[in-house]
Amino acid sequence: xxxxxxxxxxxxxxxxxxxxxxxxxxxxxxxxxxxxxxxxxxxxxxxxxxxxxxxxxxxxxxxxxxxxxxxxxxxxxxxxxxxxxxxxxxxxxxxxxxxxxxxxxxxxxxxxxxxxxxxxxxxxxxxxxxxxxxxxxxxxxxxxxxxxxxxxxxxxxxxxxxxxxxxxxxxxxxxxxxxxxxxxxxxxxxxxxxxxxxxxxxxxxxxxxxxxxxxxxx
Amino acid sequence: xxxxxxxxxxxxxxxxxxxxxxxxxxxxxxxxxxxxxxxxxxxxxxxxxxxxxxxxxxxxxxxxxxxxxxxxxxxxxxxxxxxxxxxxxxxxxxxxxxxxxxxxxxxxxxxxxxxxxxxxxxxxxxxxxxxxxxxxxxxxxxxxxxxxxxxxxxxxxxxxxxxxxxxxxxxxxxxxxxxxxxxxxxxxxxxxxxxxxxxxxxxxxxxxxxxxxxxxxxxxxxxxxxxxxxxxxxxxxxxxxxxxxxxxxxxxxxxxxxxxxxxxxxxxxxxxxxx
Numbered sequence: 045x046x047x048x049x050x051x052x053x054x055x056x057x058x059x060x061x062x063x064x065x066x067x068x069x070x071x072x073x074x075x076x077x078x079x080x081x082x083x084x085x086x087x088x089x090x091x092x093x094x095x096x097x098x099x100x101x102x103x104x105x106x107x108x109x110x111x112x113x114x115x116x117x118x119x120x121x122x123x124x125x126x127x128x129x130x131x132x133x134x135x136x137x138x139x140x141x142x143x144x145x146x147x148x149x150x151x152x153x154x155x156x157x158x159x160x161x162x163x164x165x166x167x168x169x170x171x172x173x174x175x176x177x178x179x180x181x182x183x184x185x186x187x188x189x190x191x192x193x194x195x196x197x198x199x200x201x202x203x204x205x206x207x208x209x210x211x212x213x214x215x216x217x218x219x220x221x222x223x224x225x226x227x228x229x230x231x232x233x234x235x236x237x238x239x240x241x242x243x244x245x246x247x248x249x250x251x252x253x254x255x256x257x258x259x260x261x262x
Numbered sequence: 263x264x265x266x267x268x269x270x271x272x273x274x275x276x277x278x279x280x281x282x283x284x285x286x287x288x289x290x291x292x293x294x295x296x297x298x299x300x301x302x303x304x305x306x307x308x309x310x311x312x313x314x315x316x317x318x319x320x321x322x323x324x325x326x327x328x329x330x331x332x333x334x335x336x337x338x339x340x341x342x343x344x345x346x347x348x349x350x351x352x353x354x355x356x357x358x359x360x361x362x363x364x365x366x367x368x369x370x371x372x373x374x375x376x377x378x379x380x381x382x383x384x385x386x387x388x389x390x391x392x393x394x395x396x397x398x399x400x401x402x403x404x405x406x407x408x409x410x411x412x413x414x415x416x417x418x419x420x421x422x423x424x425x426x427x428x429x430x431x432x433x434x435x436x437x438x439x440x441x442x443x444x445x446x447x448x449x450x451x452x453x454x455x456x457x458x459x460x461x462x463x464x465x466x467x468x469x470x471x472x473x474x475x476x477x478x479x480x481x482x483x484x485x486x487x488x489x490x491x492x493x494x495x496x497x498x499x500x501x502x503x504x505x506x507x508x509x510x511x512x513x514x515x516x517x518x519x520x521x522x523x524x525x526x527x528x529x530x531x532x533x534x535x536x537x
Contacts, residue, residue, distance in 0.1 A: 065430050066430050066431040068430075069426045069427065069429070069430030069431055070426075070427060070430075070431055072423075072426055073422075073423035073424070073426040073427050074423070076419035076420065076422050076423040076426070077419065077420055077423045079416070079419050080416065080417050080419050080420055081399075081400075098319070098321065101393060102318070102319040102320065102321065102393065103319070104318075104393070104394065104395070105314065105315060105317075105318025105319040105389065105393045105394070105395050106315050106318065106319035106321045107315070107398075108297040108298045108307070108308070108311040108312070108314075108315050108395075108398060109295075109297055109398055109404050109408070110294040110295050110297045110298035110299065111294065111295060111407075111408055111411055111412060112293050112294045112298065112299075112300065114412065115285045115293045115294070115411070116293070124408055124412055124414055126414045126416045126417050127416065127417075129394060129399055131399055131405070131417060132398070132404055132405070132408055132417075154293065154300075156294070156298040156300075156305055156307055156323065156325070156326045156329065157298065157307075157312070157315045157319075157321065157323060157326050158319070158321040158322070158323040158326065159315075159319070159321070162323065
């Protein structure tokens with residue numbers, strides 16, 4: 045039996061195992077753990093969460109990483125993070141598949157822990173984030189073309205995104221139809237980010253920023 | 263291997279993994295993973311995951327708490343750490359690793375079983391102080407569940423790391439001494455009615471049960487005192503000891519009082535041992 049073999053003194057094989065193999069295995073294990081947990085910080089510090097997600101900090105604690113929201117999503121829009129502190133938490137890669145905001149919100153219903161707030165019932169009141177045009181010089185519409193794809197695709201067309209016409213000074217005889225996002229209406233679903241025709245979307249969903257009034261109101 | 267309980271246990275462990283994979287295969291009777299799930303319409307939650315979520319976020323959903331209590335009650339009745347031996351996919355994996363490490367190296371330095379209690383404390387203190395649910399972040403159980411359900415394979419490096427450590431440095435260290443969920447179930451297991459009973463009059467002291475047991479420390483009190491059952495919470499109720507004993511001195515059964523266990527593993531009463 046293996047039991048006896050242990051008592052037979054330290055063989056060369058065993059010495060090698062204890063002296064070299066164990067530290068090597070530990071180093072390999074640490075490298076594995078490091079690959080999963082040590083990662084460069086989020087590029088923009090914002091993760092697009094499913095509808096009804098509570099404040100980011102509390103969300104990380106409330107989410108038990110069960111993946112039921114992802115399993116409930118009929119469009120497979122919800123994915124689970126596979127690195128870092130947020131490992132296992134759901135997010136939406138809008139450029140790949142945006143949130144189509146099902147009227148019955150199956151993801152919110154599936155959430156057991158309240159990380160997605162059960163009180164979320166009206167899709168128009170969801171605030172996952174806010175769309176922003178991050179590159180005005182790149183936006184085809186602002187450059188004077190009649191692109192307007194984000195505007196046409198927006199589920200809240202003429203509410204969350206409107207077209208604001210103005211004179212095109214470059215040609216002197218045309219109109220620029222600039223898409224403008226309205227913060228009070230935009231739900232942050234990411235359909236515009238998904239639809240943008242440019243290789244890198246110029247309209248993306250970012251964190252909803254409340255206008256900071258108290259600094260300037262005296 | 264020879265134990266009668268080997269096949270049922272492997273069946274339950276495999277069944278758990280199939281259950282975790284079932285949503286991906288298109289079945290709808292189960293969703294979620296071992297942190298929180300819905301099985302045939304019943305919401306079930308891992309009590310430690312629930313505790314961390316509630317402490318860390320301050321959000322309390324009654325059905326969530328109820329699901330966690332249901333699971334706690336279930337494992338309380340069935341021996342606490344029976345979760346580890348029968349359900350947990352990491353337990354399944356590390357058992358296979360232990361087979362391998364027995365071939366390469368047996369013994370080695372062993373952390374005391376009680377370490378898990380301190381890990382559990384650190385996890386709860388961390389979530390209370392910083393809001394980071396440490397165990398939900400690190401949990402290889404969650405990682406394996408999600409790997410099965412969502413094919414998210416990169417995080418499998420964490421269970422792989424545990425395997426490496428267990429095979430080459432410290433056998434069974436994760437399940438025995440580090441897992442806070444195991445420590446949590448060990449706390450309730452002390453008071454669980456399902457226990458392994460010991461019939462001293464039959465014992466010849468051959469030590470086969472100790473060789474079969476994944477946590478042999480729990481059998482020590484049987485030799486050192488006049489205990490008539492395994493009381494330690496660390497006992498996973500894997501029941502490997504039962505059939506390892508040539509004299510059938512060990513049995514398993516429910517008991518609610520403090521008298522010696524009076525049922526054999528077949529449920530047949532036996533004569534009480536002389537004091």
